[in-house]
Amino acid sequence: MKSIVVIGAGMGGLAAALRLAHHGYHVTVLDKQARPGGRSSVIEESGFRVDRGPTILVMKSTFDETYRALGLDINQRLDFVRLDPNYRIYFHDDTFIDLYADLDQMAPEVEKVEPGAAAGLRRFMDASRRKYALGMDFVDRNYDHITDLMNPAAGIKLAATRSYERLYKQVGRYFKSDKLQKAFSFHSMFLGLSPLDALAMYSLITYADLALGMWYPRGGIYSIIEDMLALAADLGVKIRCNSAVQKIVIENRRVTGVRLETGEFVPADLVVSNADLPYTYRCLIDPQHRHDYPDRRLERMQYSCSGYLLYLGVDKTYSHLRHQALYFSEDYRANLDAIFTIKTLPDEPSFHLNVPTITDPGLAPQGHSLLYLLAPMPNLTGWVDWRSAAPVVREQLVRQLERIVDADIRQHIVWEREYTPNDFQSDINAVYGSAFGSLSQGFFQSAYFRPHNKAHDIDGLYFVGQGTYPGIGMPMVLISARLVTERIVQEWR
Numbered sequence: 001m002k003s004i005v006v007i008g009a010g011m012g013g014l015a016a017a018l019r020l021a022h023h024g025y026h027v028t029v030l031d032k033q034a035r036p037g038g039r040s041s042v043i044e045e046s047g048f049r050v051d052r053g054p055t056i057l058v059m060k061s062t063f064d065e066t067y068r069a070l071g072l073d074i075n076q077r078l079d080f081v082r083l084d085p086n087y088r089i090y091f092h093d094d095t096f097i098d099l100y101a102d103l104d105q106m107a108p109e110v111e112k113v114e115p116g117a118a119a120g121l122r123r124f125m126d127a128s129r130r131k132y133a134l135g136m137d138f139v140d141r142n143y144d145h146i147t148d149l150m151n152p153a154a155g156i157k158l159a160a161t162r163s164y165e166r167l168y169k170q171v172g173r174y175f176k177s178d179k180l181q182k183a184f185s186f187h188s189m190f191l192g193l194s195p196l197d198a199l200a201m202y203s204l205i206t207y208a209d210l211a212l213g214m215w216y217p218r219g220g221i222y223s224i225i226e227d228m229l230a231l232a233a234d235l236g237v238k239i240r241c242n243s244a245v246q247k248i249v250i251e252n253r254r255v256t257g258v259r260l261e262t263g264e265f266v267p268a269d270l271v272v273s274n275a276d277l278p279y280t281y282r283c284l285i286d287p288q289h290r291h292d293y294p295d296r297r298l299e300r301m302q303y304s305c306s307g308y309l310l311y312l313g314v315d316k317t318y319s320h321l322r323h324q325a326l327y328f329s330e331d332y333r334a335n336l337d338a339i340f341t342i343k344t345l346p347d348e349p350s351f352h353l354n355v356p357t358i359t360d361p362g363l364a365p366q367g368h369s370l371l372y373l374l375a376p377m378p379n380l381t382g383w384v385d386w387r388s389a390a391p392v393v394r395e396q397l398v399r400q401l402e403r404i405v406d407a408d409i410r411q412h413i414v415w416e417r418e419y420t421p422n423d424f425q426s427d428i429n430a431v432y433g434s435a436f437g438s439l440s441q442g443f444f445q446s447a448y449f450r451p452h453n454k455a456h457d458i459d460g461l462y463f464v465g466q467g468t469y470p471g472i473g474m475p476m477v478l479i480s481a482r483l484v485t486e487r488i489v490q491e492w493r
């Protein structure tokens with residue numbers, strides 16, 4: 001059987017390694033970091049265990065399917081808790097609403113903000129459900145030719161759902177209040193896109209987030225990575241950490257293996273890169289081999305936003321909080337413009353607040369809580385100097401926590417870490433320090449137009465993870481692992 005090197009032990013890289021090993025390939029995974037997981041890594045210190053990146057698990061069916069493909073049931077191996085409500089939304093004026101998967105429970109919440117909005121909510125969710133069904137036709141497949149996009153039925157649905165409009169504008173057709181417009185449009189930020197620019201099609205993520213349920217695996221997201229590592233050991237996959245790849249070695253337009261920064265050559269019949277795709281092309285492949293993605297093309301691509309993360313351990317518990325929450329600053333447009341257009345620090349950042357100890361107290365010492373804050377920020381194509389910006393943003397976030405969590409919170413912080421766009425760049429080679437994924441998911445970087453999972457200019461080179469299709473987020477990278485495996489098995493069996 002062929003030997004395969006996977007560059008990167010992110011969730012997509014690991015899922016592809018497991019699937020390929022299950023098909024009988026000899027798989028070695030190489031990661032530059034000391035610990036596998038990539039963006040889905042973890043920090044374990046002083047009795048606290050906090051997921052470093054993703055915390056919102058939706059589209060659980062993609063996790064179920066990944067394990068089913070290996071002949072396993074994920075629910076027998078991990079303990080999933082369904083979050084109810086899905087999350088709380090805090091507004092700038094000290095009001096909040098809870099968003100539930102159940103429309104009858106959610107209706108009174110939106111009515112609190114905007115009398116009469118329940119009807120708009122039902123229409124919005126119904127339209128988003130139709131967009132989700134339509135979007136899945138384009139997500140769940142490999143692409144070879146542009147004609148693969150031709151789907152007259154989908155074209156009619158696209159027009160009927162007005163999926164081509166701007167997301168924020170379309171949400172305004174269903175909700176009049178600024179608060180609800182924010183609450184039902186922000187989701188495109190997870191794809192690195194401003195809701196002001198994103199296609200209305202992306203309200204399919206709002207649907208997936210709300211209606212399909214939100215889950216929490218006990219032990220945190222990293223417990224999934226740990227379980228994948230245990231499976232890798234069972235399947236004979238070699239995982240090598242502290243093994244940064246310096247070059248993909250190519251002879252006569254064909255990969256022969258990879259060279260590590262230590263100088264070691266690791267031979268392979270096929271190479272699957274899980275590292276950021278624009279980084280892979282620019283830094284791991286010599287220019288004479290790159291026909292499809294020369295530097296000038298990589299420079300023209302649209303890169304997604306970054307984020308500032310603050311992780312706090314506090315010696316107190318807070319029963320009034322929800323596991324997942326979002327805080328929206330008053331001037332949404334100014335916030336989005338700062339992140340996506342001007343690329344400077346927002347005056348008053350909006351942020352995601354995750355308190356996993358609400359569901360899983362074992363993540364912190366007894367009587368303590370963990371608070372995870374993620375504020376979307378411009379990527380490193382802007383002019384923010386993170387050495388001076390980080391303390392400013394930290395202070396802004398802690399001040400908001402004093403309002404919504406505990407006026408005395410500063411006195412209760414016993415452990416603290418932060419993560420900035422510079423860290424994304426230096427730790428995982430994230431292009432321009434992008435957080436959720438490198439290439440934003442506008443129309444011309446989605447489906448057929450997103451870089452394909454097979455290099456057409458270099459034989460034996462494939463891609464998996466957020467840089468290729470279907471795109472950004474844990475469910476998408478799991479689907480990408482299935483798609484690249486299907487392709488490799490079809491081409492090389």
Ligand SMILES: Cc1cc2nc3c(=O)[nH]c(=O)nc-3n(C[C@H](O)[C@H](O)[C@H](O)COP(=O)(O)OP(=O)(O)OC[C@H]3O[C@@H](n4cnc5c(N)ncnc54)[C@H](O)[C@@H]3O)c2cc1C
Pocket residue numbers: 007008009010011012013030031032033036037038039040052053054055056057058243244245246274275276307309374427428429435436437464465466467471472473474475477
């Ligand atoms: C803060 C944050 C919050 C997020 N929140 C969510 C969420 O709530 N829900 C959700 O679904 N998604 C979320 N995401 C997005 C999601 O985490 C990512 O899209 C997904 O995990 C990317 O996985 P991947 O397989 O593409 O690999 P990545 O996680 O990007 O891993 C790539 C790996 O390649 C390795 N690598 C790079 N260069 C080299 C080299 N030269 N040699 C060897 N190894 C190399 C890196 O070290 C890294 O381990 C979030 C991301 C972040 C950062």
